Amino acid sequence: MSEFFTLSVLIATFASAVRFAVPYLLAALGETIGQRSGVLNLGVDGVMLLSAFGAYYTVVETGSHLFGIGVGLLIGLFMGLVYAVVTVNLHAQQGISGIGIFLFGLGFSDLLSQELVGAIQPIRKLPSLAKLPLVGGIFEPLEDIKYLGELLFSHNLMTYIAFALVPLVTWMMNNTTFGLNIKAVGENPQAADSLGVSVERTRFFAILIGNTLAGLAGATLSLQLGVFQQNLTNGLGFIAVALVYFGAWRAKWVMAGAMLYGIVTATRLQWQARDIIPNSASDIAAMAPALITILALVLLAKRVRGPAALTKPFSRH
């Protein structure tokens, strides 16, 4: 136990938590934006699987992480287009259309993986800042700083993007017309409509952004792990949706939720490695992140109302 509570181990655990949390954070931020506009997307996991495969395959074929992320982003965008049409134009029931996308993504990514790649091959993982081509040299000395280096400067690019998105999303929601429209449309679409805000267009774009972020999340997942396998996400997308509620639709609390999940996971794996948690309790350890998330919400949550128009399709009477 005493070895765990050394600074270097604690920092390494935190770094592991961050790594683990990044895909959750990206997906949850995207879902937050969508839900604020009144749209529930249960298909996040499916989008993530498709973009995870797309990014992975791109790296297999081209060796370029940049292209991989780009492909993941495009896949997210495309699936966003699909979901936007289905939800905004066709008024499909949101919970179930999401599940349809989940099942499609699960199966199709698996199918493509079997047919296009075959035997699983590892790829080079997303490099940390210091190992980036060309600009890596700038960050090397930063990474070498004792303790602080590993804590702050040793992550990959997507990690920094993900955390930067938190204040960005908050700012967008509170300080841009688009953000205010999203909130209005999610709270009271009739009123927003009468004020001249296009409910449909706002939701359309919110969905596009949300799914694009899910696409980035999937790409980050497979490129961080360096592999693609069937059902790589293992329910990550659903947990990300759950985290939106944990965060009460506020980006910084969503981030807190993702970090909580990551920290508990990293910690329990550390404690299992050090036999602080014996193997007979490995299932309890595996439950811990889920249980603690619920507990945290029960203890800390204030009664927060969500977007009043969540899951209700809009039509002018």
Add this chain to the structure above:
Amino acid sequence: MKRLLGVSVPLGAALVAFVLGSLMILALGENPISGASAIIEGAFGSGDRVAVTAVRATPLLLVGIGITIAFRASVINIGGEGQIIAGALLSTAVALAIPDTPRALLLPIVMIAGMIGGGIWGAIPGALKAYASVNEILSTVMLNIVAVQLMNFLLRGPMIDPIEKTGSRIPQTERLSDNAAMPSLAEGTRLHLGVVIAVVAAIVVYIILWRTPLGFRLRAVGHNPDAARAAGISVEKNITTAMAMSGALSGLAGVMLVFGSESLRMVTDGGAAGFTGSAGFNGIVAALFGGLHPLWTVPSSFLFGALLTGATKLQQALQIPAALAVALNGLIVLFVVSSDRLRSWLERRLNQGAFATETAELRESNDDRVDEQQNSTTQDTIR
């Protein structure tokens, strides 16, 4: 006309999805026509296949009618997977404890145990929502994870088959006694009593929802929680009740999966889907295809069960990966659920005359409003 459109439009949508699926099959170098016939043959090809389809549909139906109850009270229950597992665990534990009880007594006891197990697993998120405003999507997703780990813990530990402890260590229980098996309805087929029980349950749920004060209260809470509260109905208690009932039905589905299985054991492969076959999610689809009406969920789960059963045959006949069937499943769900607006648009267009069109338009906007209420969560009940 409405009824005709109500069937043909979704069917048409499913066909479009299948066309897309055919493209995938063609890309793999196989014949989609044989694919289609494989699905139909796999689902309906013989008396035994129909029986397998019915048995496959049973958990979907049970989960589905549970979903219906929850949705009518405006709660989204995606915790089916966990509730199925909880019900299965408790009922199996009971059966292992009292193996010599005669079948006529044992089966009702384990079914009740399953409903209690699933009911608890549903009541927890229900209560958390009602009394601690923890959103039910969050708590059910988390409890699904907890249920899987609980299952792994119990099946590799206290509930493991004693032979396995020193043998292959398969995380499964010992084989239950013969009197724990669901009685067969037709010798030589897989058809068992569970199918009938599920259909009866659907009827019971219908009666509860529309013919009892409890059902009225649940629907009132779902329709307009403020008005319900003003009328003295406890919103919190009813939400919890709805989730508990939904969980109980999923728990009963878990009982069917164990006591209706050929192996008469509970076994885990470490994940949820290995035991449940994703019935927790597929049941939601079945419920919504049945228009959230317990009686219509019967044929819709049967059809969905046919799709799933046929898919196994598809995989076998064309030697294509199971993944394609999963993707096709998703496409069908997506297309059918997207076709709803088309259906009402067609309804409007096909009614000749201005008056008919006007009233139809009024009806459509009414439909949308009803849909909105059906879709809504109870975000706004928590003030």
Add this chain to the structure above:
Amino acid sequence: MNTTKSRRLMTLLTALLALSMFAAACGGSDEAESATGTATSECGTDNSVTKGDKVTDLSVAVVAPSDSQDLAFTQSMIDSLTRLGIEPQVTDGTFQVEVAADAIRSYAADGIEVVIVHGTQYGGSLAEIAPDFPETSFIWGTSTSTNDIPNVFAYYPEAQEGGYVNGWIAGELADGGSIGVVGPVEAGDAVAYINGFKAGAEANGAGNVAVTYTGSFSDVALATEAAEAFLTTGVDVLTGTSQSTVGAVNVAAENEIPWFGTQSNQESWSTDQVVASQVYHWEVILDDMFEMIEEGTLGGEAMSLTLENGGLVVEINGCFDLDGGAVSGAGDIIDQIIAGDINPPA
């Protein structure tokens, strides 16, 4: 304990054996027909499974829980059949037991002569299905017992044997340091492998052998972070099992930590860091079973993969440049296991 002289003789013999294996390995195949126990691949050659000559005309189908190309459990069976020249009909991805049961029944009803039921959890259903198809032979694993069904063969890998050898070699490399094991769920042959590995490592002077069960067979992210956690405890060697290990292998590769694999040959994962893999060569027993089936015996026997019968082969990665002493020492250990002098705990 061997005397110094006979030990030197053993080392010489094993070295000669290793040399001849090296020579036999030219051509890139990972066949293990020349010697029992280990096989060293030739660095740089393509070590993918080559299709052998067809050994039987029986129609064969496989029902398996995970992907055919999972580089683990299911792949090992498919690879074995390929080595026997057989292209079976395959229904994979059947996690749910009832779905698998359906597939098994369908194959039998369609007249397939041999249905390989590649999943321990399917046994219960098989007990109900097999009697309905007395003309069909069912080969089921992993299981140590046929449950007395006349037309069922059972197969089981004595995973702790190869695990022990892996562990022993790992002990050499760790040189008193610690080793990390990333396990999935504490069930099935994962436990046998891990227990054997731990015993072998500790017998060879490894310091601490720590085991983490992540709680999932398939969660790659968890396996990755579990391996990362081990790095912070200063491990010198890593091993693990299940489909999720790809995450852990990647961590090992990235950090230049030697890796030991099981179930399938994992060299292609990291040519530099994978030291050895315990590979399941099901074909050794399948061959026997097919013969028996052709002669009319459709079941009734349980066979296991062992180091002795060549069903388990510790395939050493030629690119890793393992010390010759370690290779010969491993050969010793294998001989002792075969002779019964060492009994790796399951």
